[in-house]
Amino acid sequence: MQRGLTLIPADEARRILSETPAVGTERVPLREAGGRVLGAALRAPEDVPAERRAVMDGYAVRAADVRAASELASLALVGAVPMGEIFAGAVAAGEAVAISTGGFLPAGADAVVMVEHTSSTGESEGGGRSVEIGRAVASGANVIQAGEDYAAGDDVLPAGRRLRPQDLAALATFGVAEVTVFRRPRVAVLSTGNELCEPGATPRPGQVRDANQYALGAQVEAAGGVAIYGGIVRDDAGALREVVARALAEHDALILSGGSSVGTKDVAAEAMLGLPAPGVLFHGIDIRPGKPTLFARAGGKPVVGMPGFPTSSLIVFDAFIRPMLWRLGGEVGRHTWAARRRARLARAQPSVVGREDYVRVRLVTRAGDPELWAEPLSGGSAAISNVVRADGLVRVAADEAGVAAGAPVDVFLY
Amino acid sequence: MQRGLTLIPADEARRILSETPAVGTERVPLREAGGRVLGAALRAPEDVPAERRAVMDGYAVRAADVRAASELASLALVGAVPMGEIFAGAVAAGEAVAISTGGFLPAGADAVVMVEHTSSTGESEGGGRSVEIGRAVASGANVIQAGEDYAAGDDVLPAGRRLRPQDLAALATFGVAEVTVFRRPRVAVLSTGNELCEPGATPRPGQVRDANQYALGAQVEAAGGVAIYGGIVRDDAGALREVVARALAEHDALILSGGSSVGTKDVAAEAMLGLPAPGVLFHGIDIRPGKPTLFARAGGKPVVGMPGFPTSSLIVFDAFIRPMLWRLGGEVGRHTWAARRRARLARAQPSVVGREDYVRVRLVTRAGDPELWAEPLSGGSAAISNVVRADGLVRVAADEAGVAAGAPVDVFLY
Numbered sequence: 001m002q003r004g005l006t007l008i009p010a011d012e013a014r015r016i017l018s019e020t021p022a023v024g025t026e027r028v029p030l031r032e033a034g035g036r037v038l039g040a041a042l043r044a045p046e047d048v049p050a051e052r053r054a055v056m057d058g059y060a061v062r063a064a065d066v067r068a069a070s071e072l073a074s075l076a077l078v079g080a081v082p083m084g085e086i087f088a089g090a091v092a093a094g095e096a097v098a099i100s101t102g103g104f105l106p107a108g109a110d111a112v113v114m115v116e117h118t119s120s121t122g123e124s125e126g127g128g129r130s131v132e133i134g135r136a137v138a139s140g141a142n143v144i145q146a147g148e149d150y151a152a153g154d155d156v157l158p159a160g161r162r163l164r165p166q167d168l169a170a171l172a173t174f175g176v177a178e179v180t181v182f183r184r185p186r187v188a189v190l191s192t193g194n195e196l197c198e199p200g201a202t203p204r205p206g207q208v209r210d211a212n213q214y215a216l217g218a219q220v221e222a223a224g225g226v227a228i229y230g231g232i233v234r235d236d237a238g239a240l241r242e243v244v245a246r247a248l249a250e251h252d253a254l255i256l257s258g259g260s261s262v263g264t265k266d267v268a269a270e271a272m273l274g275l276p277a278p279g280v281l282f283h284g285i286d287i288r289p290g291k292p293t294l295f296a297r298a299g300g301k302p303v304v305g306m307p308g309f310p311t312s313s314l315i316v317f318d319a320f321i322r323p324m325l326w327r328l329g330g331e332v333g334r335h336t337w338a339a340r341r342r343a344r345l346a347r348a349q350p351s352v353v354g355r356e357d358y359v360r361v362r363l364v365t366r367a368g369d370p371e372l373w374a375e376p377l378s379g380g381s382a383a384i385s386n387v388v389r390a391d392g393l394v395r396v397a398a399d400e401a402g403v404a405a406g407a408p409v410d411v412f413l414y
Numbered sequence: 415m416q417r418g419l420t421l422i423p424a425d426e427a428r429r430i431l432s433e434t435p436a437v438g439t440e441r442v443p444l445r446e447a448g449g450r451v452l453g454a455a456l457r458a459p460e461d462v463p464a465e466r467r468a469v470m471d472g473y474a475v476r477a478a479d480v481r482a483a484s485e486l487a488s489l490a491l492v493g494a495v496p497m498g499e500i501f502a503g504a505v506a507a508g509e510a511v512a513i514s515t516g517g518f519l520p521a522g523a524d525a526v527v528m529v530e531h532t533s534s535t536g537e538s539e540g541g542g543r544s545v546e547i548g549r550a551v552a553s554g555a556n557v558i559q560a561g562e563d564y565a566a567g568d569d570v571l572p573a574g575r576r577l578r579p580q581d582l583a584a585l586a587t588f589g590v591a592e593v594t595v596f597r598r599p600r601v602a603v604l605s606t607g608n609e610l611c612e613p614g615a616t617p618r619p620g621q622v623r624d625a626n627q628y629a630l631g632a633q634v635e636a637a638g639g640v641a642i643y644g645g646i647v648r649d650d651a652g653a654l655r656e657v658v659a660r661a662l663a664e665h666d667a668l669i670l671s672g673g674s675s676v677g678t679k680d681v682a683a684e685a686m687l688g689l690p691a692p693g694v695l696f697h698g699i700d701i702r703p704g705k706p707t708l709f710a711r712a713g714g715k716p717v718v719g720m721p722g723f724p725t726s727s728l729i730v731f732d733a734f735i736r737p738m739l740w741r742l743g744g745e746v747g748r749h750t751w752a753a754r755r756r757a758r759l760a761r762a763q764p765s766v767v768g769r770e771d772y773v774r775v776r777l778v779t780r781a782g783d784p785e786l787w788a789e790p791l792s793g794g795s796a797a798i799s800n801v802v803r804a805d806g807l808v809r810v811a812a813d814e815a816g817v818a819a820g821a822p823v824d825v826f827l828y
Contacts, residue, residue: 030613031643034632048798049622055723055796083649084608085620102609102722104620149797156802164828165632165731166801169625169724173798177614194498195516199444200591206499206518208463211583218448218579229445235497308516309469310583317579338827339753382469383563384462384587387580388570413752414578 005284005292010320010356010398013285017295017324020302023183023252025330030171033163036181037224037330042157047147048173052105054081056142059096059118059131060109063139072119077129081106096131105143112142160332162224182330187220188247189213190230191257192240192268193308198232211384212257212313216306219317220255223325237267244271248298253328255321258308268305272296275303286398287356289381290316295324302328309381315358315393318412337412343374345394345409350402357396360386361411374411390414419698419706424734424770424812427699431709431738434716437597437666439744444585447577450595451638451744456571461561462587466519468495470556473510473532473545474523477553486533491543495520510545519557526556574746576638596744601634602661603627604644605671606654606682607722612646625798626671626720626727633731634669637739651681658685662715667742669735672722682719686710689717700812701770703795704730716742723795729772729807732826751809751826757788759808759823764816771810774800775825788825804828 025039054060060081066073080098081087087106091097096113097106105112117135150156156170157163163171163181171179196210197203210232217227228251233243247254256268272280275298283294283305289312294305304321306313323336343363351357361374374394377386392413396403403409439453468474474495480487494512495501501520505511510527511520519526531549564570570584571577577585577595585593610624611617624646631641642665647657661668670682686694689712697708697719703726708719718735720727737750757777765771775788788808791800806827810817817823 030628031631031641034635050617051619053796055794082608082620084610084618102607102622144794144796149793149799154799156799163632165629165636166724166728166798166804166828168632169629169728169798170802172613172623172625172628173724175613175616175623177612193516194496196498198591199586199589202589203464204498205465206496208516209586209589211586214444214586215579215583217445218577218582221448222579227445310580310587314580314583338755340755341752342756379563380469380558382467382558384580384583385563385568385570388584390580414580 007284007286007291008282009354010285010287013282013293013295013320014323016281017320018327020297020324020327021300022330023185023328025180026183027178027180030168030177030179033171033179033181034165034168035224036163036179036184038157038159038161038163038167039180039182039330041155041159042171042174042176044150044152044154044156045174046152048150049144049146049148051146053144054099054101054103054105054112054142055144056112056114057101058099058112058115058142059133060091060099060106060112061096061133061137062091062093062109063111063137063141065094066113066133067136067138073133074130075133077131096133110139110143111137113137114142160330162331162334185225185253185325185328186228186251187225187253187255187325188228188230188251189216189220189255189257190243190247191232192235193232193258194235196232196258211310212306212308215310215314216255216257216317219314219322220325223322224329224331225253225325235267237270240267240271241274244275244303248301248303251301253302253304253325255304255306257306257313269294272303272305285320286354287316287319287358288351289358290319293320307381310384311360311381311387314387318393319358337410339413340410341372341392341413343372343409343411345403345405345407346373346375348402348405349376349394349396351396351400353401354398356398359394359396360390361392361394362389363391363411374409421698421700421705422696423768424699424701427696427707427709427734428737430695431734432741434711434738434741435714436744437599437742439594440597441592441594444582444591444593447585447593447595448579448582449638450577450593450598452571452573452575452577452581453594453596453744455569455573456585456588456590458564458566458568458570459588460566462564463558463560463562465560466557468513468515468517468519468526468556469558470526470528471515472513472526472529472556473547474505474513474520474526475510475547475551476505476507476523477525477551477555479508480527480547481550481552487547488544489547491545510547524553524557525551527551528556574744576745576748599639599667599739599742600642600665601639601667601669601739602642602644602665603630603634603669603671604657604661605646606649607646607672608649610646610672625724626722629724629728630669630671630720630731633728633736634739637736638743638745639667639739649681651684654681654685655688658689658717662712662717667716667718667739669718669720671720671727683708686717686719699734700768701730701733701772702765703772704733707734721795724798725774725795725801728801732807733772751824753827754824755786755806755827757786757823757825759817759819759821760787760789762816762819763790763808763810765810765814767815768812770812773808773810774804775806775808776803777805777825788823
């Protein structure tokens, strides 16, 4: 175990992180609401459709007139429903009105005969135009009834839902041109470490380029937040405390990369000890990789100390910090790993009971074998190539001593 | 079959759509490259790491000095590696140098003893400080070798990859501060139909609010494009032809909602017939829902006529148009339905051989039953509630006559 860390179980870390309070809401135009989190539940303010509509091109009729059409029925064609308007008259017995898909059903009619089941109109007996109906229809055929899609008062969308394209269709349908959504959480991201230089620089001997800040920024944005890049802070407790205080004053959350190891040079964990209450909630999770992860709350704002190895940082973010940011952004009910594939583990993965492991895997198929295989990638946390090559992660749960070769596993997809 | 449509098989539609040429590239700062599509492959320009580095806090030693440490070995502590710099001297036989995780290994040393396996330093025989080593290490222990993560010349990222957070870490590591990515395709979206009004308006009798344009815009953005909202165009062939020509002059692609039915009022399909070569490539796919989908290419730019029902439009976009936009945006090798769950179909779904069906389903569990069930949602294409309530889609392939109740299915997740 790393010196000075008190590890808590992964489930306990998840419980603490899930208690993160949400930011406030704002109103945005419908066009900008895609992917945002709905701030207030939507109940149907009215019936949809408002009136009966045709769902096929054809003729609005009284079903009784054509119900027994074992032979062709001839109806007097008395007009057409103009799109975007309602038919001025009504359909009487023996009459039909032409209608297009989406048209509002005229009074008197109760069904639509598809145009494919009619024949071209000619002169009726009285000298007007007529339509020949080749198939019987029941009342309600090819019609969507008023309120059939949604009845006034129906639950449409719950608060806390991340809005999908179809949800925008529902909002538009109900006339919600401006949507109440949670603000996108503004998350400051910064790196600590005297050994770091910017990606654009040529490292001096002993230096490496800062990779974590850019990966974390992209992860924050993909989780629905706005990343505020704070740059590289040197290992100086005073400077760091100042940067942390300023970030927390201006933003909703702070993620510090490399600030959670208990190495000789580390001052980040120290700077965290001075945070406002409740302060540090845990420092160390019984997981691999990512053990030294730190989490604090300062005046309601989350502060995360990420492990310094890029691979550990990437995995801890996805497994623990991303769901926390979803909560911060108001989202509820989302599964951390919705996107997954079932596969067989290609190589045994030993673990220890109590510790939760995340194994980087590549999905492969083998010639003449219908199974999908999850191939663990070699290379420790100090290497990034394994996570760049990975298709996803396999979790070895805390109550498992490992996973045998060939065992079925869920692969959490990147 | 709808009048005037010649249906092509779904596979044939996919083949035609997959031939969409990609837009050009541009250079963006690393911070903005997350989720963008890489325009040029990255090969490692140098070894990573550049030099051997410690992957643990501890002491850099010569493994030969401690290999047989059945009892404590005492080494002279001759200094510490300063983070971000290299150790000025070298480690000679019998010597150790303190080192932090990430530190560059000093000359002469070939392994790191973890700090947990040492005891506090005291005076050595010669009067200097010393460190007691409690465990033998092999050469290379707790060290990542130069080039172990990536060797110069290694393939790192292929062109056409949508950049994930870990890919940004790789780009940063190799000093790519500006990234060549494909432009985000600019996709004009507009709705046609005299029956439509804006979401912010109160529909007159016979009108409904335009929902598709907002759903399509959100789908375009989620597919990596930039949505340009063109508003509602009335059913007037001349006006529509003008709008289409202008959109194609200014943008990379055009999606027309409601412009693909062959109903009496439809002029959109007509306007498409006047497009520059190769023009209309298909009008009608043997699928349900979404049969009347139209696809054209005008001077290399894709033009799509979407079915007018919101549910059909949503599903056709995800199944056919989204992969086409990925191609337009330069992305290659992505599976249309990567995110899926295995479940059992709760109710039989009849289909006909030759036609590909998409069934909206909700994922449910039942008390005392470990299985996940996919429950088909009722309501036709004219209703949006089923797709708003859905967790995903089940595809009934063209060569299947249906799927039996209880059969295992892949659910393509929203």
